[in-house]
Every structure is written in C-alpha cells, then in structure tokens.
Amino acid sequence: MAEVEVNGGVVVYELIGPPDGEVLVLTPGGRFGKDYPGVRPLAQALAEGGKRVLLWDRPNCGGSDIQLFGRSESHMRAETLGLLLDELGMDRVVAVGGSGGARDMIVFTMMYPEKVRRLAVWCIVGGTFSTMSLAGVYVIPELRAVRAGGVEAVVRLSGPAGSWSDLCAVNPRNAGRLRAIGDEEFERVMTRWLDAFIPKPNEAIPGVPDYEFAQIAVPTLIIRGGEKDHDHPKRTSLEVHALIRGSRLIEPPWPEDAWERPGRRGFDFWIHAAKPLLHFVDEVDE
Structure with missing residues (x-):
C-alpha cells in the first residue's frame, strides 16, 4: 500500500x-x-x-x-x-x-x-428508485447533519454506504479537513452534489x-x-x-x-x- x-x-x-x-x-x-x-x-x-x-x-x-x-x-x-x-x-x-x-x-x-x-x-x-435511494444515502443525511449541527455533526455521522465517522477514525486528518472546509462550504458542495441524484428524463x-x-x-x-x-x-x-x-x-x-x-x-x-x-x-x- x-x-x-x-x-x-x-x-x-x-x-x-x-x-x-x-x-x-x-x-x-x-x-x-x-x-x-x-x-x-x-x-x-x-x-x-x-x-x-x-x-x-x-x-x-x-x-x-x-x-x-x-x-x-x-x-x-x-x-x-x-x-x-x-x-x-x-x-x-x-x-x-x-x-x-x-x-x-x-x-x-x-x-x-x-x-x-x-x-x-x-x-x-x-432509474427513479435507485437514484433517489442514493440521494437518501449520500447527500440528504449530510445536509440534515450540517444544517442541524455543523461539520461537527458530520464528523460523527454514520451511514450504510460508507461512514464519515469511520473516515475520521481511520484517517485522523479527516476530522480536521472537515473542520477546515467549514459548515457553509460543506453545505454548498452537498447541495450541488444533490443535483446529480434528482432523477431527470435525459440522464440514464x-x-x-x-x-x-x-x-x-x-x-x-x-x-x-x-x-x-x-x-x-x-x-x-x-x-x-x-x-x-x-x-x-x-x-x-x-x-x-x-x-x-x-x-x-x-x-x-x-x-x-x-x-x-x-x-x-x-x-x-x-
């Protein structure tokens, strides 16, 4: 490695x-x-x-x-x-x-x-089900967390498809990187990434x-x-x-x-x- x-x-x-x-x-x-x-x-x-x-x-x-x-x-x-x-x-x-x-x-x-x-x-x-499911796995929990408790809540956030808390535990740099990104930028990026998981008729x-x-x-x-x-x-x-x-x-x-x-x-x-x-x-x- x-x-x-x-x-x-x-x-x-x-x-x-x-x-x-x-x-x-x-x-x-x-x-x-x-x-x-x-x-x-x-x-x-x-x-x-x-x-x-x-x-x-x-x-x-x-x-x-x-x-x-x-x-x-x-x-x-x-x-x-x-x-x-x-x-x-x-x-x-x-x-x-x-x-x-x-x-x-x-x-x-x-x-x-x-x-x-x-x-x-x-x-x-x-497809609709699969794409909306991903929004509920990759982005919606993050947006709820950062809006409720800032990136400190994200640092503690777990999930079924890869956990931010696990990322911070495995790599000690990551908690500091999240804090450096800050609440506003984290929310801004997640809001942009959410758009990918909004089903659209022209996106297979x-x-x-x-x-x-x-x-x-x-x-x-x-x-x-x-x-x-x-x-x-x-x-x-x-x-x-x-x-x-x-x-x-x-x-x-x-x-x-x-x-x-x-x-x-x-x-x-x-x-x-x-x-x-x-x-x-x-x-x-x-």
Whole structure:
C-alpha cells in the first residue's frame, strides 16, 4: 500500500499483479474503500490473469483524505484518478468498475478519453428508485447533519454506504479537513452534489446527461443488470448499452438476484466477473 498527494489530498492506493502487466483500475461502489468485501478477490483473480491491478481508495473512501469539489462526487473522483495516474506515470489503463464505481469509471472515460484503452462496467445505478435511494444515502443525511449541527455533526455521522465517522477514525486528518472546509462550504458542495441524484428524463445514470455518452469511443463491456436488482436495474444497463456506440452487453455471470440474496457480503459475487473481464481485456484492438 502506498499514498500520493493529489489536489491537496492524500490518495491511498495499491498495485497487485506482475509489474509488466497491463494496468486495470478497479473501482468499487458506495463510499467504500479497496478493502471492502469482494473487491480484493476480483483484483487478485485479474492479477492471476497477468494484469497489473490498481486498487485505490477514492476521496471520501477508506484511508484517503476527504475531498469536496467538482460537479458531482463522481466527477471529483474522476479528476482525482486522472491526476493519480499522472503521478504514477501511467499513460493508458483499462477502466473497470461496479455500482458507484461504474459511474465513476464512465465519467472518468468521458473526462480523460486519452487515458482509457477499454471500459468495463456492471451493477450500474439508474432509474427513479435507485437514484433517489442514493440521494437518501449520500447527500440528504449530510445536509440534515450540517444544517442541524455543523461539520461537527458530520464528523460523527454514520451511514450504510460508507461512514464519515469511520473516515475520521481511520484517517485522523479527516476530522480536521472537515473542520477546515467549514459548515457553509460543506453545505454548498452537498447541495450541488444533490443535483446529480434528482432523477431527470435525459440522464440514464445520475449526474450524467445522455448526450455526454457520445464522448465514449473506446471498446466497452457492460454486464447486464440483474432481473431482481432494484438498486442496479436491468433497464439502466440496457440504456447505457444503447448510449455507448459499439458497446457490448453480456449476461451477468452471477445469479439474477445476487445483489438481493440473504447473506451477501459486500461485493462478494463480483469474483465471477474475472473470466469475462480478462477475455474482454485480452481481445486485440481493431
């Protein structure tokens, strides 16, 4: 594990696999870090297939510093990844991600097309229920907290998809960073980020207008959303497939209800994506 400063904040990262392997950036969802259940097993399987896998704690995840800037949280993370790759001397990568990480990687490919050779995504969030649910997880509690008790209340805030209090416990710098941001700026940024999670008829995924998908010109693999997955609906994967010209849609390599199954631990079923991902990455570019 290593760290580097990007845009005034420390980003924690790790490289797994042979040094001469093609670099895949694996990005999980939620405000979860690289050690969230299910992420590392997939990374290790990709590394066993000869790939160099970059695992990273995005801003506001894991051991990295809290950051608040940008059009949306995904746009902030995409910018951070672009600068991280520059710091690591990596010119082009395969962008791979699921759930919120799928959105982050889609936005990254739009913002830095020259840095992406291929794109692969799954468990894509979209639709009214899923998008409004995210607002209730990522932004509404933060706005209630900061309006009621300032950033001190945010420092103590817990949540189901990554906790600000946990971020402050894991990384002692983060409480001070929140206090330096201050009540007004924290509320201002969260209000802006909330806009991404207001369902709009021209946005298949939160915060990304449909017309921006025309910017994606790299080979793209989309794993279809599950029939029973209300948080990452089948319909959204079909819409994204329609929006990315030349993209390929494949059937999920896990059960239709994998996300909803009792006893699921995080992203534990993602390991089943290793084989189709390796096959996709190893295809010869036309």
